[in-house]
Amino acid sequence: MTHIVLVGAGHAHLSVLQALSQTHLEGVSVTLITPERYLSYSGMVPGWMAGHYLKEQCQIDLQPLVLAANINMVIDRIVGIDADRCCVGVRDGHYIEYDLLSLDVGSEIDTSWLEMSGPKLLPIKPLGHFFDTWPSIMAGALRNPDYRLVVVGGGAAGVELTLAAAHAFKLAGVTSSVELVTSSTGLALHGQKIKQRLLQQLSKAGVIVHQHKAVGIKEGLMLSDGFVLSADCVLAATGARAPCWLKLSHLDLDENGYIAVNQYHQSLSHPNVFAAGDVCSRQDVLLARSGVHAVHAGPILAHNLIAMIKSTSLKPYRPRQKSLYILACGARYAVATWGTWSLEGSWVWYCKDWIDRRFIRRFTKF
Numbered sequence: 001m002t003h004i005v006l007v008g009a010g011h012a013h014l015s016v017l018q019a020l021s022q023t024h025l026e027g028v029s030v031t032l033i034t035p036e037r038y039l040s041y042s043g044m045v046p047g048w049m050a051g052h053y054l055k056e057q058c059q060i061d062l063q064p065l066v067l068a069a070n071i072n073m074v075i076d077r078i079v080g081i082d083a084d085r086c087c088v089g090v091r092d093g094h095y096i097e098y099d100l101l102s103l104d105v106g107s108e109i110d111t112s113w114l115e116m117s118g119p120k121l122l123p124i125k126p127l128g129h130f131f132d133t134w135p136s137i138m139a140g141a142l143r144n145p146d147y148r149l150v151v152v153g154g155g156a157a158g159v160e161l162t163l164a165a166a167h168a169f170k171l172a173g174v175t176s177s178v179e180l181v182t183s184s185t186g187l188a189l190h191g192q193k194i195k196q197r198l199l200q201q202l203s204k205a206g207v208i209v210h211q212h213k214a215v216g217i218k219e220g221l222m223l224s225d226g227f228v229l230s231a232d233c234v235l236a237a238t239g240a241r242a243p244c245w246l247k248l249s250h251l252d253l254d255e256n257g258y259i260a261v262n263q264y265h266q267s268l269s270h271p272n273v274f275a276a277g278d279v280c281s282r283q284d285v286l287l288a289r290s291g292v293h294a295v296h297a298g299p300i301l302a303h304n305l306i307a308m309i310k311s312t313s314l315k316p317y318r319p320r321q322k323s324l325y326i327l328a329c330g331a332r333y334a335v336a337t338w339g340t341w342s343l344e345g346s347w348v349w350y351c352k353d354w355i356d357r358r359f360i361r362r363f364t365k366f
């Protein structure tokens with residue numbers, strides 16, 4: 001029996017689960033290790049905060065997918081890999097051996113310089129924890145007219161979360177404001193026009209933008225100019241970092257600790273290990289860490305895992321030079337970007353809504 005172990009039910013592994021349900025592999029058993037039965041779709045989280053979706057509409061139930069593919073699902077989190085011995089370690093201390101391993105565990109939010117904010121700190125990931133905590137933030141803001149929510153992170157996620165929170169506060173009649181802290185260089189988005197469009201949306205929503213690096217302190221944050229920004233909640237959508245347990249895995253990693261892979265998303269050091277999504281680092285091409293690439297790499301990853309079993313040829317994942325990103329602006333309004341080109345409008349939001357719902361449908365009705 002050849003044992004395939006899939007770790008993490010990220011965007012790319014959804015395609016793998018689907019492909020395995022459509023392919024009969026003789027003498028192969030498959031195990032999926034995932035901390036949760038449901039995959040939360042990050043692209044719809046700001047829409048959930050803004051009141052456009054129910055939580056259930058932003059999640060994919062993995063149970064029907066694993067049943068259809070005859071896969072054993074282990075609800076747990078891995079805490080280590082020994083790629084030389086071909087095994088992964090799970091939280092309760094036992095090991096699971098594999099012949100072929102595929103990793104799609106995403107990245108973590110780097111909160112190292114915000115930790116001093118203590119219990120006020122709320123990282124956007126893991127998304128399951130954020131879903132559970134956000135209602136208490138709303139309740140706190142409703143109780144306290146001076147409530148201060150500060151979002152840290154000037155990338156696409158930080159801007160979307162800020163605008164979603166501001167919209168949710170407005171809908172609920174909360175009078176307190178939402179503030180956004182970016183780095184000293186402002187919003188981390190490509191193109192001046194896109195930055196302008198989003199700064200305009202932030203200004204319309206009454207969001208104060210602080211262009212300073214910040215560190216966490218007991219009161220909330222201290223900005224690089226010495227200003228103390230007191231906060232009741234510091235919502236972190238700061239940069240990504242690789243899971244630290246990869247350091248001891250014996251896998252080749254890049255300088256930032258991500259799994260170094262080739263064009264087939266195969267580990268450079270261990271040919272029986274594959275990785276896709278945020279956790280991998282392509283060594284032949286610059287690949288942004290985004291859901292778009294995780295989704296697009298999924299069918300190629302599925303092909304390559306099956307090809308390894310059947311000893312057929314692997315396919316490369318060739319990322320497009322530019323990808324479409326649509327940023328929701330709280331209300332049913334959005335800004336679309338493609339390279340440095342951009343446009344905005346209500347109809348753009350409806351396009352995003354259609355794309356996101358279609359993605360969820362693809363893996364719930366099959």
Ligand SMILES: Cc1cc2nc3c(=O)[nH]c(=O)nc-3n(C[C@H](O)[C@H](O)[C@H](O)COP(=O)(O)OP(=O)(O)OC[C@H]3O[C@@H](n4cnc5c(N)ncnc54)[C@H](O)[C@@H]3O)c2cc1C
Nearest residue numbers: 008010011042077078105106157277278289290291292294
């Ligand atoms: C609010 C927000 C909005 C975003 N919007 C967009 C967008 O519109 N477009 C876009 O392209 N990108 C967007 N992104 C970025 C996008 O979410 C990530 O790039 C994408 O999720 C990466 O996909 P992935 O498959 O690598 O991992 P993920 O989708 O993060 O999935 C990883 C899975 O692995 C599991 N896992 C983690 N650790 C372990 C472990 N130790 N053991 C087992 N399982 C584990 C997790 O529970 C999770 O289910 C957004 C991010 C955020 C935070």
